Amino acid sequence: MSTFLLEIVTPERIVYTQNVHMVSVEGIEGQLGILPNHIPFVTPLKIAPATIKHENGKQETVALNGGFMEVRKDKVVILAESAELPSDIDIERAKSAKERAEKRLTGKKDEADFQRAELALKRALNRIGVYEHK
Numbered sequence: 001m002s003t004f005l006l007e008i009v010t011p012e013r014i015v016y017t018q019n020v021h022m023v024s025v026e027g028i029e030g031q032l033g034i035l036p037n038h039i040p041f042v043t044p045l046k047i048a049p050a051t052i053k054h055e056n057g058k059q060e061t062v063a064l065n066g067g068f069m070e071v072r073k074d075k076v077v078i079l080a081e082s083a084e085l086p087s088d089i090d091i092e093r094a095k096s097a098k099e100r101a102e103k104r105l106t107g108k109k110d111e112a113d114f115q116r117a118e119l120a121l122k123r124a125l126n127r128i129g130v131y132e133h134k
């Protein structure tokens, strides 16, 4: 097996930088699994977990809040709007965000408010899912 360098960065911080065997993400056109020596390309990402596999079989999950993945010759860079490892996630905060978003979705709001609430709900559910699978 071989590896490549995976970097996950947000506007705030470097979340992850390690040699890995594979990363799976949800691109806007579907699930993508990237192995070493993949051809270079760029794709926008959904609000979804990234699954990282190591040579020794270990797996890690990171909650990605949209952004882009850039597959380069020498490394893979994920530029996310925010990204959290399970150990970063404040589960009570995510649960409150989920409840707030659900309330906003049931209230009579305009389209823009509705879309914002839907995105907030997706972020919260993604964090809860990643936290629970740690």
Ligand code: ATP
Binding pocket: 012, 065, 082, 083, 084, 088, 089, 090, 091, 093, 094, 097, 120, 123, 124, 127
């Ligand atoms: P909230 O309503 O709780 O702020 P949000 O989805 O609006 O949630 P974001 O705008 O996506 O939050 O993120 C703002 C910052 O807070 C980012 O740095 C993100 O990593 C962090 N963050 C958001 N929610 C959590 C959480 N539950 N646990 C840890 N970090 C979080």
